[in-house]
Amino acid sequence: MSTEGFQSPAAPTSADSSMDSTEAQRNNPAKTPIQILHEYGTKNGNLPVYEMEKAEGEAHQPSFVFSVKIEDISCTGQGSSKKAAKHQAAEAALKILKIDPGTVKDPVKSESNGVAAETDNHPNSVGVLQELALQRGWRLPEYTVLKEAGPPHKREFTVTCRMESLSEKAVGNSKKAAKKAAAEKMVGKLQSLSGCSEITWTPQPSVRFENLRNSQAEKITLLRRNPLSIPNTDYIQLMLELSKEQGFEVTYFDIDELTVNGQYQCLAELSTSPVTVCHGTGISCSNAHNDAAHSALQYIKIMASIK
Structure with a gap:
């Protein structure tokens, strides 16, 4: 991909100047505007936020406009790729912040097949x-x-x-x-x-053990009263019902390595606060899951019964 379009609006516009600038960038190991702006935001506790404002043009010649917001500053940049537009926006923000990026490295290096190489800003x-x-x-x-x-x-x-x-x-x-x-x-x-490329998902609030202790809901009450030693019980289902009632999530992680006895291993992680992780083993993956759920239920039963 051509590097035309990455040039700062304030830079010379002649072809010779553009080539000289690009060559200087490639030979300089300095950081990109995005990296410099990110480091500035990290030090000040206010990371830059990039948003795509517009995407238009033909497939072979697209045009992107990105905005970046940091502190009370908002800048936009335009380029033939998302990376180019973000770099332009970051460079504009650096100018307003009066941070001299110096001669920065080329944000996109062309590969022999003409496809732009991935760099720090391409969704790393x-x-x-x-x-x-x-x-x-x-x-x-x-x-x-x-x-x-x-x-x-x-x-x-x-x-x-x-x-x-x-x-x-x-x-x-x-x-x-x-x-x-x-x-x-x-x-x-x-x-x-x-549901889209922009990440809007938010995690459920963590459930504290104080909430479990104070809860008088049906499932947690049954857990306190009943033993967890009945053969052939589906503890995975019991855990699922309890997690739905109390508002936490359960994730099972299979461990590839078998135990010394040749059994399968599993971890059950509960999104409580603090996070709860319990271990389980079994002659199959499903049995290991059930054993991990059993261990987690036992732990919750203890924690939810403490006065």
């Missing part, structure tokens, strides 16, 4: 989730390596990304690749739950 899903959590006061995303497999020259890593009550799992040939893939899946899930 790990960064997107990090910013989302900071902006909205959510818990920061957590990444856990569940499994490492394969010979030394061809390792395969399985990583889980957890964000609030949601979880996604992905595989990669390195921890970094698996983490990135899991983050991309999480962004996709958030967009799916939001």
Whole structure:
């Protein structure tokens, strides 16, 4: 993809000047306007927020307009790609803030096939989730390596990304690749739950154990009164009913590694405050889930009965 359109409106417009500027950017390892603006926002506790204002033009020649808001400043930028428009907007904001970006690196490097390479601002899903959590006061995303497999020259890593009550799992040939893939899946899930590319999903408020102790609802009352030792009980269903009544979510995480006895393992995570995580094992995945649900119910029963 051509780098035309990334030039700042205040920069020279001649073709020679544009080429010289682009060449200087490529040879300079400095940061992009978006990175500089992000660092400025991080230091000041007010991260920049980007929004797409307009997308028009033909498929082979699109035009995008993005706005960026930081503190009481709002700027727009236009370009032939989303990355270009965001960089223009960030550069304009830096000028208003009187922050000299210097000679920044080219936000888009052309590949031999003419397709723009992904850079820091192209939805770097790990960064997107990090910013989302900071902006909205959510818990920061957590990444856990569940499994490492394969010979030394061809390792395969399985990583889980957890964000609030949601979880996604992905595989990669390195921890970094698996983490990135899991983050991309999480962004996709958030967009799916939001019904559009703009993430509007919000997590349910965390349920504190004080609420469980004070609740006189049917399911929690039955849990306090009845034993959890009846054979062949569907504890997963009991947990589901209780979670719906009390307003928390339950997520089950399968652990690929078997126990020393060859049993399946599972974790049940409850979106309570603090978060509750219980372990379960069984001769099958479903049995492990049921055992984890049983352990979680036992824990809630204890916590909800403390006076």
